[in-house]
Amino acid sequence: METRIIDRKLDILRDKLLLLGGTTEKALYLSMRSLTERDSDLARKVIKDDKVINKMEVEIDQMSVEILALQQPAAHDLRFVISVAKITPVLERIADHAANIAEAAIVLNNEPEITQYSELPKMAEVAGEMLQTALDAFTSEDSELSRSVIRRDRDIDDAYNRIFDKLIRLMIDNPPLTTGAAHLLFVAKHLERIGDYVKDICELNVYLIEAAFIKHKKKI
Amino acid sequence: MGNKITVKNLNFFYGKDQALFDISLKIPEREVMAFVGPSGCGKSTFLRVLNRMNDTIPYARIEGEVKIDGKDIYKAKTDVVALRRKVGMVFQKSNPFPKSIFDNVAYGIRINRMHSSKKDLAERVEKALKDAALWEEVKDRLPTSAFGLSGGQQQRLCIARALAVQPEVILMDEPASALDPIATQKIEELVVELKKKYTIVIVTHNMQQAARISDRTAFFMLGKLIEVNPTEKMFTNPDDKLTEDYITGRFG
Ligand SMILES: Nc1ncnc2c1ncn2[C@@H]1O[C@H](COP(=O)(O)OP(=O)(O)O)[C@@H](O)[C@H]1O
């Protein structure tokens, strides 16, 4: 079977998406490091690099539209382009949250250090793992793996609720730490949102693989 | 809506060569069904089965059942003339008669003696031309030769000619394959309009055209019906791997 013109285009599109995914994963990882290691220079680098991610988003958008208009994909090809076009802005938003975490890190690095938030890096680790698995599941077109990631989002939500309670108590018991605690709370919220976005990606994976729309469905 | 046409276990032979294999298919009323598939897979043969146009081929033979409105059209007592009036046909190459525009459309009405007066005839011609979205373009030149029309207009004239005898089903064999994009678009709009009143079966090699205008798509290969599904399903998530490969251009 000879390769079709569209195959080359789809390969490039996949590579672009995976590059965006990898860059987003890295942004999340580095933003959390800038927080745990109190490294404001690193935080500023994450914020600056977000522009690169925005540029990648625009490129993928343009290429998706071009393929739709000129190649008129159908069936799996069509679902592939649609999935990529819909996953792209989700990744871009995850990267935005990473940049927001880096901004919070800069504020936190100028505040007295709060040590009682050990669950936050763990939460970030789970979010990062979920993101990585979601992208792997996209590449290998594994809908079971995608569904397992969707189910893990609950762990993130639980962690958020625990951290929320802890930080509120900390603010009440220890007023000088209020600013820091509030910013940690923002970080936790960003991670919680990232979990939701990763879930969106996995739902799009399932659409790609099975042509099934599982978003807003109880039973996945 | 019910099924207009029901085909069961149809086999078709040109002499010793079998062209269609065990085809079962239901065509719902007032919908557009598109037939797609590689050249020579039997689309035209199958289309001609539906109004017994193959009867003219002496070595053709058919097995199975073709029912229209619940009646087997291959029963011995079938009135083939009435059948062809009920199931009209439009071909790839527009084939107007060497007559005036008016006479082309009036032809079927006259031979079937469907009109009660000259005035009635004129009204029927006007209505058919209007339904074929051609009236505005030809109303001032009805007595002139049909060959003075553009390719797209000639094709719509042939559609008007088919509509004039008040068919219920219209079979179209690649009706737009020889037309430019604008004329093609007009035919496509017309097909979508016509399905309000008629059941339409259209053979097309243009996948996007099938996607744009049909409610259901049937995919044929080597004389077999591989898959029939709602067009939206066919083009986003076909059931059969062969369909997927064909509509995504994986084989020619
Ligand atoms: N009049 C005929 N006599 C003998 N064989 C025919 C005749 N018409 C078509 N065929 C054969 O039947 C098969 C189906 O042809 P056809 O129905 O025209 O396919 P399609 O419309 O899908 O291109 C082909 O192998 C073709 O050569």
Ligand SMILES: [Mg+2]
């Ligand atoms: Mg043909």
